[in-house]
Amino acid sequence: MPQQHVAVLGTGKIGEALLSGMIRAGWAPANLLVTARRPERAEELRTRHGVTPVTNAEAAKQADTLILTVKPQDMGALLTELAPHLPADRLIISGAAGIPTTFIEERLPEGTPVVRVMTNTPALVDEAMSVISAGSHATTAHLAHAEEIFGAVGKTLRVPESQQDACTALSGSGPAYFFYLVEAMTDAGILLGLPRDKAHELIVQSAIGAATMLRDSGEHPVKLRENVTSPAGTTINAIRELESHGVRAALIAALEAARDRSRELASGNS
Numbered sequence: 001m002p003q004q005h006v007a008v009l010g011t012g013k014i015g016e017a018l019l020s021g022m023i024r025a026g027w028a029p030a031n032l033l034v035t036a037r038r039p040e041r042a043e044e045l046r047t048r049h050g051v052t053p054v055t056n057a058e059a060a061k062q063a064d065t066l067i068l069t070v071k072p073q074d075m076g077a078l079l080t081e082l083a084p085h086l087p088a089d090r091l092i093i094s095g096a097a098g099i100p101t102t103f104i105e106e107r108l109p110e111g112t113p114v115v116r117v118m119t120n121t122p123a124l125v126d127e128a129m130s131v132i133s134a135g136s137h138a139t140t141a142h143l144a145h146a147e148e149i150f151g152a153v154g155k156t157l158r159v160p161e162s163q164q165d166a167c168t169a170l171s172g173s174g175p176a177y178f179f180y181l182v183e184a185m186t187d188a189g190i191l192l193g194l195p196r197d198k199a200h201e202l203i204v205q206s207a208i209g210a211a212t213m214l215r216d217s218g219e220h221p222v223k224l225r226e227n228v229t230s231p232a233g234t235t236i237n238a239i240r241e242l243e244s245h246g247v248r249a250a251l252i253a254a255l256e257a258a259r260d261r262s263r264e265l266a267s268g269n270s
């Protein structure tokens with residue numbers, strides 16, 4: 001396992017999920033630095049993970065790789081704080097939604113390598129989908145290093161930065177769509193007379209089973225759905241309702257809206 005110093009700056013929900021995944025994957029806590037805005041948060045991270053809290057300026061000087069996991073609106077202030085202390089050979093990995101690599105490059109020393117990553121909340125259970133793009137000074141070695149780090153909490157995929165907004169719509173926000181479906185299907189179970197906890201259990205296990213089949217069977221989703229859709233059966237009656245209510249079109253429109261919002265945020269039009 002690489003024993004470079006890695007710092008997570010702005011260690012909130014995503015930062016801590018990444019940190020704990022890295023430790024489980026074999027990174028030595030002694031080589032991991034963290035920064036937080038509040039001292040009590042920094043101490044919590046030290047106690048929980050055995051990592052070393054430092055200031056942002058110290059992280060810039062000491063770490064080989066800096067992972068920025070602040071909210072997009074806090075990124076400008078963080079970069080202003082880092083810039084005077086940062087040698088240009090440090091790798092910057094940004095996990096902030098909708099912040100282009102050019103935004104970061106413009107605020108840091110000339111030639112600083114920047115990698116942009118869009119992960120998602122299943123990072124909390126090591127099932128993240130993280131989409132990785134190189135800035136103008138990042139090499140394939142930098143991308144590989146980012147993959148090694150985010151690979152600790154799930155899958156990674158390299159894409160051109162021009163596809164990041166689409167990926168944000170699909171996988172960044174993706175878990176929310178599935179939670180929304182489970183919520184709606186649980187309501188349907190209640191309508192059909194099931195107690196909420198039973199309806200929830202039935203739907204969650206069906207979601208896990210379906211997701212596992214999608215991942216492991218190698219079959220196309222249409223084939224998997226056809227296998228449950230017998231002639232004149234129950235499923236085809238449900239599918240007819242989904243089609244007549246335009247659920248497929250609604251999903252396409254929803255993801256297009258998410259992609260457009262990601263573009264707006266990226267252009268600073270919040």
Ligand SMILES: NC(=O)c1ccc[n+]([C@@H]2O[C@H](COP(=O)([O-])OP(=O)(O)OC[C@H]3O[C@@H](n4cnc5c(N)ncnc54)[C@H](OP(=O)(O)O)[C@@H]3O)[C@@H](O)[C@H]2O)c1
Pocket residue numbers: 009010011012013014015035036037038041056069070071072074077078095096097098118119120121172
């Ligand atoms: N949550 C998601 O679903 C998700 C998914 C994919 C990507 N992301 C991206 O991941 C990033 C983090 O999201 P999150 O949900 O983990 O947010 P979060 O829990 O609010 O974490 C951000 C942390 O950064 C700290 N912070 C802000 N400015 C700082 C500074 N200058 N120095 C040190 N620490 C600072 C904040 O401190 P305070 O606690 O004092 O505010 C907070 O603890 C965002 O950019 C988001 O776009 C999030």
